[in-house]
Amino acid sequence: MGIIETGLELLYPSNIYCISCGSIIDKTRPYALCDECIEKFHWLGKKTCRKCGKILEESYHRDLCWDCRTYGHDFDRGYTCVQYGLYERGVLLDYKYRGKSYIGRKLGDVLYDRMRLEEEDFDLIAPVPMYGKKQAQRGFNQAAVMASRLAWRMGTPCVPNLLIRRRRTLPMKGLGAFERQQNLEGAFAAAPGNHYKLEDRRILLVDDIYTTGSTMDACSRVLREAGAKEIHVLSFACGANKAPKQ
Ligand SMILES: [Zn+2]
Numbered sequence: 001m002g003i004i005e006t007g008l009e010l011l012y013p014s015n016i017y018c019i020s021c022g023s024i025i026d027k028t029r030p031y032a033l034c035d036e037c038i039e040k041f042h043w044l045g046k047k048t049c050r051k052c053g054k055i056l057e058e059s060y061h062r063d064l065c066w067d068c069r070t071y072g073h074d075f076d077r078g079y080t081c082v083q084y085g086l087y088e089r090g091v092l093l094d095y096k097y098r099g100k101s102y103i104g105r106k107l108g109d110v111l112y113d114r115m116r117l118e119e120e121d122f123d124l125i126a127p128v129p130m131y132g133k134k135q136a137q138r139g140f141n142q143a144a145v146m147a148s149r150l151a152w153r154m155g156t157p158c159v160p161n162l163l164i165r166r167r168r169t170l171p172m173k174g175l176g177a178f179e180r181q182q183n184l185e186g187a188f189a190a191a192p193g194n195h196y197k198l199e200d201r202r203i204l205l206v207d208d209i210y211t212t213g214s215t216m217d218a219c220s221r222v223l224r225e226a227g228a229k230e231i232h233v234l235s236f237a238c239g240a241n242k243a244p245k246q
């Protein structure tokens with residue numbers, strides 16, 4: 001834990017206040033969420049897309065989500081923990097834009113419990129990278145904090161700079177499928193000088209939000225070209241199962 005993080009931990013002790021509503025909680029509450037907030041989150045139900053892991057409505061009669069039926073993906077399998085809604089959004093905004101990096105460790109614990117439901121082992125865990133300047137402004141990469149906590153709990157090596165983001169990309173929100181693809185064209189690369197061998201490796205990529213999967217796909221293509229054998233992707237929150245704007 002760095003000095004700044006230690007300071008924040010003292011200012012906002014992560015197990016005394018609920019990370020969603022800020023009410024006082026006891027230290028035994030999972031993920032530092034109070035009982036009310038834990039109820040408000042849209043947790044994984046019985047139905048998930050068998051390819052990307054997106055949460056599906058009980059009434060949806062297929063086992064692939066709209067995106068996976070329409071486009072397919074460059075990764076092998078995906079997992080997620082909650083559906084992105086009002087409360088999930090609030091926690092992520094606090095985490096990313098209000099400097100509360102300790103929330104990442106709580107979300108890393110959520111990811112860990114999600115992966116305990118799967119019988120999967122990985123050689124490496126890596127976060128989706130941020131553009132260097134943007135990360136310097138924020139002070140941390142939200143995906144990397146979550147990934148390193150998950151990796152520590154799984155006992156798997158975490159490589160925060162396995163990939164780099166070569167340029168600033170537009171926010172994906174509001175972009176259609178084609179624009180998303182264009183926005184990410186050539187945006188990711190294997191980090192130069194990385195000594196980790198990717199040939200025949202099983203890799204778990206981590207991000208905070210999964211919507212159409214275009215970011216995970218772009219990262220997966222780079223890993224695949226570098227020889228990775230299998231690529232699975234894990235996010236904290238996923239978008240709803242619906243057709244994206246064209
Ligand atoms: Zn709460």
Ligand SMILES: [Zn+2]
Pocket residue numbers: 049050051052053054064065066067068069
């Ligand atoms: Zn899917």
